Amino acid sequence: MILEVAILxxxxxEEIxxxxxxxxxxxxxxxxxxYLNHSLRKCVEVDSRYILLVNWEDLKSHEVGFRTSKEYLKWKELLHxxxxxxxxxxxxxTVFENNK
Known part of the structure; x- marks a missing residue:
């Protein structure tokens, strides 16, 4: 599994x-x-900062599967x-994970 991380x-x-x-x-x-799942989190210290976390089965799913798709063009139009x-x-x- 690969975790995509983007600080937005x-x-x-324009936050709302x-x-x-x-x-x-x-x-x-x-x-x-x-694609496995994703979450968007808002920074507590900086009102207009977010972090996007996306779990992918592998890097190719994101870099090729998503970024070369017609869905990405819609994503880009809405958000960029x-x-x-x-x-x-x-x-x-993941190098280490503790789920306790």
Missing amino acids: DVKQG NFERDFKFASQYISSING HYYDPFPVVEHYE
């Missing part, structure tokens, strides 16, 4: 619109083969105009 800095004053559009856009990412600056997206694999 949303233009100030972003959250609304993100919920709608979630249908597109969740329809991709290899909210970001300033544009987010860096990184991928992580």
Whole structure:
């Protein structure tokens, strides 16, 4: 499993619109083969900062399956105009996990 992590800095004053559009856009990412789940979390210290966490079966599911799909174009149209600056997206694999 691969965890995609993106810190999203949303233009100030656009947070409510972003959250609304993100919920709608979630249908597109969740329809991709290899997608497992995702969550959006809002920063406590910075009102306009969010973190997107997406679990994928493998890196290819995100980099090829999603990013080359027509669903990605819809995702991009709905969300990319909210970001300033544009987010860096990184991928992580689990080294250790404690579920207690």
